[in-house]
Amino acid sequence: MSYMKIDGVRKSFGRYEALRGVDIDIAKREFVVLLGPSGCGKSTLLRMIAGLEEIDSGDLIIDGQRMNDVKSANRGISMVFQSYALYPHKTVRQNMEFGLKVAGLKKPERDVKIAEAARILQLVPLLDRLPRDLSGGQRQRVAIGRAIVREPKVFLFDEPLSNLDAALRMQMRVELARLHRELRATMVYVTHDQVEAMTLADRIVVMRDGLIEQTGSPLEIYRRPVNAFVAGFIGSPTMNLLEARVTAVSGRTVRVDAMGLTTEAEVEGPPPPVGARVTLGIRPEHLDGRTDAGHGPALDIIACERLGGVSHAFTRLSDGTELTVQFDGEQSIAPGDTITCAVQPGRAHLFSAETGLRL
Amino acid sequence: MADTALTSDQSLPGSRFQAGEVLNRIVLWAVFLTLSVICVYPMIWLFLNAFKSTNELFSASWALPETWRWENFSTAWGYGISRYLLNSVIVTVATVAIVLTLSSMAAYALVVMKFPAKVAIYMAILGGMILPPEVSLFPLFKVMAATDLYNTYFALILPNAAFHLPFTTFLIRAYMVGIPPDLREAALVEGASEGLIWRDIYLPLCRPILASAGLIAAMGVWNEFIFALTFVESDSVKTVTIGVTSFAVALRADYGIMMAGLALSILPILATFLILQRQFIGGLTRGAVK
Numbered sequence: 001m002s003y004m005k006i007d008g009v010r011k012s013f014g015r016y017e018a019l020r021g022v023d024i025d026i027a028k029r030e031f032v033v034l035l036g037p038s039g040c041g042k043s044t045l046l047r048m049i050a051g052l053e054e055i056d057s058g059d060l061i062i063d064g065q066r067m068n069d070v071k072s073a074n075r076g077i078s079m080v081f082q083s084y085a086l087y088p089h090k091t092v093r094q095n096m097e098f099g100l101k102v103a104g105l106k107k108p109e110r111d112v113k114i115a116e117a118a119r120i121l122q123l124v125p126l127l128d129r130l131p132r133d134l135s136g137g138q139r140q141r142v143a144i145g146r147a148i149v150r151e152p153k154v155f156l157f158d159e160p161l162s163n164l165d166a167a168l169r170m171q172m173r174v175e176l177a178r179l180h181r182e183l184r185a186t187m188v189y190v191t192h193d194q195v196e197a198m199t200l201a202d203r204i205v206v207m208r209d210g211l212i213e214q215t216g217s218p219l220e221i222y223r224r225p226v227n228a229f230v231a232g233f234i235g236s237p238t239m240n241l242l243e244a245r246v247t248a249v250s251g252r253t254v255r256v257d258a259m260g261l262t263t264e265a266e267v268e269g270p271p272p273p274v275g276a277r278v279t280l281g282i283r284p285e286h287l288d289g290r291t292d293a294g295h296g297p298a299l300d301i302i303a304c305e306r307l308g309g310v311s312h313a314f315t316r317l318s319d320g321t322e323l324t325v326q327f328d329g330e331q332s333i334a335p336g337d338t339i340t341c342a343v344q345p346g347r348a349h350l351f352s353a354e355t356g357l358r359l
Numbered sequence: 360m361a362d363t364a365l366t367s368d369q370s371l372p373g374s375r376f377q378a379g380e381v382l383n384r385i386v387l388w389a390v391f392l393t394l395s396v397i398c399v400y401p402m403i404w405l406f407l408n409a410f411k412s413t414n415e416l417f418s419a420s421w422a423l424p425e426t427w428r429w430e431n432f433s434t435a436w437g438y439g440i441s442r443y444l445l446n447s448v449i450v451t452v453a454t455v456a457i458v459l460t461l462s463s464m465a466a467y468a469l470v471v472m473k474f475p476a477k478v479a480i481y482m483a484i485l486g487g488m489i490l491p492p493e494v495s496l497f498p499l500f501k502v503m504a505a506t507d508l509y510n511t512y513f514a515l516i517l518p519n520a521a522f523h524l525p526f527t528t529f530l531i532r533a534y535m536v537g538i539p540p541d542l543r544e545a546a547l548v549e550g551a552s553e554g555l556i557w558r559d560i561y562l563p564l565c566r567p568i569l570a571s572a573g574l575i576a577a578m579g580v581w582n583e584f585i586f587a588l589t590f591v592e593s594d595s596v597k598t599v600t601i602g603v604t605s606f607a608v609a610l611r612a613d614y615g616i617m618m619a620g621l622a623l624s625i626l627p628i629l630a631t632f633l634i635l636q637r638q639f640i641g642g643l644t645r646g647a648v649k
Contacts, residue, residue, distance in 0.1 A: 051547075051548070072547050072548045072550075073547070073548065073549065073550030074550075077548065078548065079544075081544070081545060083539055085541035085542050085545035087542060087545075087546075089563045089564060098546070098551070099551075102549055102550040102551050146549075
């Protein structure tokens with residue numbers, strides 16, 4: 001049962017079409033992440049849900065009510081901004097109180113709500129401080145607290161962690177996940193960071209150029225991307241996408257070759273004919289790299305990223321095609337080394353070379 | 360030996376740089392000192408001579424007073440300057456309040472709201488800055504006479520407010536452009552009206568520029584002469600700029616008391632400036648760079 005429905009929503013700024021017909025159904029208490037590169041329309045969509053941008057056409061329905069022409073304040077939403085948007089001249093308490101005052105709540109009622117939100121977000125000792133006296137993480141918690149106190153139907157987050165450093169971002173990701181469990185709230189979260197999307201979302205909506213490319217659970221999108229764009233966007237390091245040629249077909253099993261790298265993949269639709277050009281997608285973690293010869297095509301390492309547990313080798317095939325291979329962190333590799341690699345069985349993805357769609 | 364030569368060679372550019380810096384400083388100090396003397400000296404001269412008798416003023420106008428005649432001030436006060444000062448305070452405070460309220464509202468609308476012909480309206484407001492008050496004297500006089508505003512406080516407050524609005528709007532708008540729009544949007548999502556956002560979010564954040572713009576307007580209104588000369592005639596509404604002129608006529612023979620009266624007339628605005636000067640300069644520079 002959908003709690004929030006976005007139906008055929010479109011938006012243009014002059015001649016530029018930011019959203020070209022978007023449909024999303026969001027269930028109650030679901031955590032949905034809108035993911036995509038800059039300019040894909042995800043923030044515009046969020047602002048339209050918030051009532052900060054008008055909807056040109058299509059419908060926005062929240063809890064059974066059409067919200068297109070309803071004022072922001074009456075949509076039952078709260079929004080956390082990328083910049084935190086804390087009122088700099090108001091204390092943490094006053095920041096959290098502002099919306100409640102506007103809503104006409106009496107002081108005792110306001111105090112109870114602020115105390116509860118402050119407890120959940122560990123803001124009690126900070127209530128009388130000004131935003132300038134807080135760290136980035138604390139400011140972010142205040143911004144979330146300001147959203148919580150209003151007890152909205154839907155929480156909207158616009159890249160809320162992008163101003164934080166890596167360590168704090170990870171900490172806040174955990175906080176947000178905990179908050180979602182604790183509040184059992186419906187949340188729509190915009191990000192271009194696929195790690196945030198993978199770790200937080202019940203469902204990810206991948207967008208590009210004002211359209212939805214794929215909707216699904218994080219693992220579903222990781223394991224079965226519907227096209228080469230999604231395949232390349234989800235996963236870190238990104239999936240290797242290689243030009244390949246079909247060498248054999250047996251039922252739905254297709255054998256392909258990409259500069260000596262051979263593998264088999266199951267296709268869902270009609271298999272391409274032998275000799276057809278396809279795009280072979282392999283994630284770096286699904287390549288078995290070895291330092292001894294004879295295991296597959298020779299690859300020259302041009303750069304290495306050592307992350308401790310794993311290492312990433314950025315390599316080049318003889319024709320100049322670049323390929324990223326993941327190694328165990330203990331493996332000794334260095335730029336200038338030559339390695340060989342093979343695709344783990346059943347891990348390859350095949351996409352149409354013309355349309356980019358999954359075969 | 361080679362080491363020594365190297366050391367002295369290396370120190371040369373530094374010495375040259377330091378010498379240039381010292382010279383720069385001397386020139387700057389000389390310029391600022393001259394400007395300060397030009398600006399401040401007349402005021403010091405006025406305050407010193409306010410304590411002298413007429414004879415002493417003419418015989419030694421550059422010297423310190425032989426005896427500090429505080430009674431000059433009480434005599435000047437007794438000649439009715441208190442009424443002129445009160446009128447100036449009323450006109451200045453009312454004008455500044457109107458100017459700051461209207462121009463901050465206009466600036467808010469120009470910065471955050473979307474409406475047709477926004478740029479044209481802003482240009483029209485800026486156009487008001489190039490209109491000299493003198494050209495509007497006759498039409499305004501006719502309006503004042505027709506509306507019974509002639510010889511009332513409003514005859515001074517309304518035209519002064521109108522002529523200060525463009526520049527104040529320009530200043531406050533430049534400052535408001537630097538306020539992140541997210542603050543307004545966050546408040547809108549929380550249910551605040553535009554009026555509440557203007558009052559509760561934007562105005563407190565604009566305090567430095569409001570102080571600067573208010574002070575600029577206050578100084579302009581306090582020293583305003585043409586409107587005060589044309590639109591009022593009764594002593595009960597005359598401001599201090601006109602008041603001191605008639606005061607000077609009455610006291611033609613007693614220059615010490617006249618100086619005391621003039622000193623009293625500039626004291627309120629001078630004190631306001633000194634109190635607010637930090638915010639005044641801060642507000643102006645912040646508005647300029649944002």
